[in-house]
Amino acid sequence: MTIERMDVKRLHVDTTTTLIVMEDEVDRLVAAWRRERPDLDVEPLEVLSRVSRLARHLDRARRLAFAEHQLEPWEFDVLTALRRAGTPYQLSPGQLLTQTLVTSGTMTNRIDRLAKKGLVERLPDPSDRRGVLVRLTAEGQDRADQALAGLLDQERAILAELSRAQRGELAALLRQLTAPFDNIPG
Template identity: 40%
Template sequence: MMDGTEGNGDRPEDKGRPSEDHVDRLRRQWTLELPDLDTEPMAILGRAFRLSNLVRPSIEATFADFGLDRGEFDVIATLRRSGPPYRLTPTDMYSALMISSGGLTHRLDRLEKAGLICREKSPRDGRSVLVALTEAGAALAEKAFRTDMASESSFLQALDGQEREALAALLRKLIAGIENDQPRGESEAG
């Protein structure tokens, strides 16, 4: 029975099977309303969207604890993971972050005021600017990322190591297939 009243394991065949989730309920409702429509994409993409919505508040709260919003963290994280000397051109940054140059400028202004980044003239071309991570910015990016990974790890406790690897492999395959079908530049994320 899929009315949400039975818990996990009420029937012998349900042992080890998760109980109905939000997406199951949505699919069941759509099946009643549009029985000719296959809602299988919701089983995967709907769950991916739901998962993102469920964990987003925790991720945002983690960054807020460090005085950052998600966009500001993305900037300093992009610089930190670029490796020494932790400098990028604004063009490289807004391309990696998939935001407009104006959106990046606004973030850079806030981060510069906070002392987390600085803008430097390019040694190769005096007309160009590089965005550099300060020591304080590098330390904050690392600390915030470590805290975020610990928090996100807690969400994965329902899966054992093999299940995590299998899920990661399937998601990688799905994303690669979608990215390969999109025009270049539309498939980058965080």
């Protein structure tokens, strides 16, 4: 089989250099739009559709990685938020809301289920009798630490496609796009 029979894309860098790269679904998506809507400039899709699709693939991959540690992605999110908080590994439900971007009803449900599994425990907040503190148990911390290590291994494998320099470049470009969202609260 020659490379001609694969899904490839030829990038004409200059008159003598042609880079042959693998096509992806977004190349096909963009090609379809250019055929159906030649009047529109669909260039933005080249970047942002790839971001969305890659995120979907990552979600699936992460779900698999976490499954090896009997954790759902949402469980990982909550446990690691507590883990990152540092000793004594406790946050209020309200702080967990803002970190995980879910609503309060959802967080109550999540804490209930994590407490039932013995990964977190609810404590009364000594300084505010309305309040509750959610604390990571020893087992919760172990599970979070193990799942994080597994996740990083998997992500390293995905990123092996790129050189160290390319990863740095990619991170910097993405930071330019995310910074406005993160700093000017949307």
